[in-house]
Amino acid sequence: MGKEFVKSITGMDEDFAQWYTDVVTKAELIDYSSVRGSMIIRPYGYALWENIKDELDNRIKETGHENVYMPLFIPESLLQREKDHIEGFAPEVAWVTHGGDEELQERLCVRPTSEVLFGEHYKNIIHSYRDLPKLYNQWANVVRWEKTTRPFLRTLEFLWQEGHTCHETDEEAHEETVKMLDVYAELCENILAIPVIKGQKTEKEKFAGAKYTYTIESLMHDGKALQSGTSHHLGDGFAKAFGIQFSDREGNLQYVQQTSWGFTTRIIGAMIMVHGDDRGLVIPPKAAPTQLMIVPIAQHKEGVLDFAYGLKDRLAGSFRVGIDASDKKPGWKFNEYEMKGIPLRLEAGPRDIEQNQVIIARRDTGEKVTVSLDELESKIAKLLDEVQNNLFYKALKHREEKTSVALNFEEFSEKLNTNKGFIKAMWCGDQTCEDKIKEETGATSRCIPFEEEKVAAECVCCGKEAEQLIYWARAY
């Protein structure tokens, strides 16, 4: 194997950040450009995003939502309408000040999120309870002026969907907030094989302008947490700022109750850091652009390529199948598709033709099995299921091993430094304690889990009475 074909990557446990950078570039998910903090999403990365997007878009439509498209730019005065919102976002927006040679009278910000645009539109189109609920979603790019960036995890620009809905009652908005968090959680667990903790953000960590924020939190290989999707009950704050009123069933004028919820290309970063290993990416079969890659062995021998292409045609209706019949050596191809995290590799050579079989290798365990052609489809389907499940349970086991309980501040710091991962600990509800923990340990409150639990009676920080358990972690 020629040296030019070897793509070596840094070991995960040696330097996790470098490992991540190696994987995203060498698996050809992204490339850098001269645009600071932005990334080029390459064909393989974008195909992955398209799969995730299609899965989510189907779920968004099945739950009754409609897609729309809002403008990219927001006039400064519009962004300022909701006070908490502008305070939260102003420090991180990009400002357009000139169009062509002309200086603009009012600056335009490049949308960091679109609550205010939806607010203005909803005021125009909602008049009566008959107009409700309004269940809108948009797929878009957004920009946040981040200082330190990393492909997928934190970039100046990212791709996402943002749902924005209006309801008659607080209760209905609450149900929507829960429903969409459940959609995100189901997608993460069933398609991306990423186990998540569902819960509520603290006041400090909630979305700027929301009544409350629900979140799903996942845990990466290195023990850091990653916020994987959020769903906000906005109450009537934006409705009041934008005057979105309707006559209710009794003929009284009311403000609508709103929600918003978002899911981003960030999840690709989570998928990499949850499942990847020292040989590169590992992609769960349900999300994989290619589920099975056929590599002909001794392809110069008579009949091998015909056999391999025959298999591809046979399988293409049932699975996402690729074939590499290039003149590169099989060993190079094995490395390449392992780096790219393709769930199954199918090897087919002269001996296999003779014996009416193929060899299938699993990316997740490295296991190789011989499969008779008579049961090829059923065996591949079974293997793909097994890979999908194995990835999920492996990640769940890892999260459980990396979740500790802390009863006091010393224990908190010690477990955070040794075991890393999530720390479950009680909290009095006072932001001073939350701030102190962040400042002294680097851990932030990830969420108050929906599955209530009580591991002690006192706050892990101040020792005062505490009712709430929090998942804490250092986070991306």
Place this chain on the structure above:
Amino acid sequence: MGKEFVKSITGMDEDFAQWYTDVVTKAELIDYSSVRGSMIIRPYGYALWENIKDELDNRIKETGHENVYMPLFIPESLLQREKDHIEGFAPEVAWVTHGGDEELQERLCVRPTSEVLFGEHYKNIIHSYRDLPKLYNQWANVVRWEKTTRPFLRTLEFLWQEGHTCHETDEEAHEETVKMLDVYAELCENILAIPVIKGQKTEKEKFAGAKYTYTIESLMHDGKALQSGTSHHLGDGFAKAFGIQFSDREGNLQYVQQTSWGFTTRIIGAMIMVHGDDRGLVIPPKAAPTQLMIVPIAQHKEGVLDFAYGLKDRLAGSFRVGIDASDKKPGWKFNEYEMKGIPLRLEAGPRDIEQNQVIIARRDTGEKVTVSLDELESKIAKLLDEVQNNLFYKALKHREEKTSVALNFEEFSEKLNTNKGFIKAMWCGDQTCEDKIKEETGATSRCIPFEEEKVAAECVCCGKEAEQLIYWARAY
């Protein structure tokens, strides 16, 4: 029928511009916002775009292209690398000068198109003829700082796909340019029922930085032309500006040959202006978000709603079907779905139940037919085909009636003012004549058609010898 339900629109022949505005707003395709020159694409408009996008995306993938995503921002220095390109685009770009509170050291333009970003990336990833061709596409929003704007036709921001490819030879790039123009033409004619003229742009009208530009041109109801898709052979201009070189099959270093091609939300404006009428939108069945709308008649009577929903369930697997069982009057519903251009309306009432039939009304001709339930699917399929074909041939007939030949300047002006539409006339090839025609008549050269024709031996403007026939028109 209550007055509040009536959505009246301006007559097409009374004030075509106002008719257009009425249609896009009252059919709920778009809404305005406080963002100058931008539009909100509402659910019905976006569903239409999603259908067009899916059709085109399938064709782009079937022809071997891969989707990628490039950054939204372009540093000023990068945009300036290709001289003709920056000259063409600089007057119409939006500039970001601040990120948060900080003034940027280098301004960033919001992409008006992405040739330079692809150029930089291609330099990184192309080294050998083995890396070619590279066939990339992206779906994105772009911004052009237009002074006068109109929904879909000319907006500050629009949605599009932009293909960017690299090839070994000039000939291959030429084939790609032709192939993608053909894809656009086929989509316009077969899905959107818009007949197009294929041809080449003059030097004056070609894309900034291209070797040559191919275009498809269509004709609107009011006799103005609309450029409906363009495909550019870029030659090696960008390759030289960005240093995109490869070692060829003989081991020599060569510059790649490139193409780019784009298709935008503008086509929705074309669809409206080609097929619409005084009752509103008319959408070709293959592009329609809803192909058939069921309107129950006397729905308070026993069995009617069950019957109507039964039909919906029966048809939903074969067609895109809607049902309106709201308490609005049938007359209101008829108007509403005519305004929205839904190809077929199915009326189902007590008499129909008795007689095992339904009434189907065509949006394009107003014709009503009684259809037995025994042949419902086949009859609907046939009607949808007929509507699709009728729209295409009606548009083709209109274009033919609005296409004149002019042999001299007086005839040119006269026919342009009376018959409007396309003028076919000879041109000497001199830009002075092209400029003069534009200045004195408002018509621009739309294209030199691929189907060559010679209607005279002299230039329509200067009377000198002329070889090329041009389609001229006033245009959107």
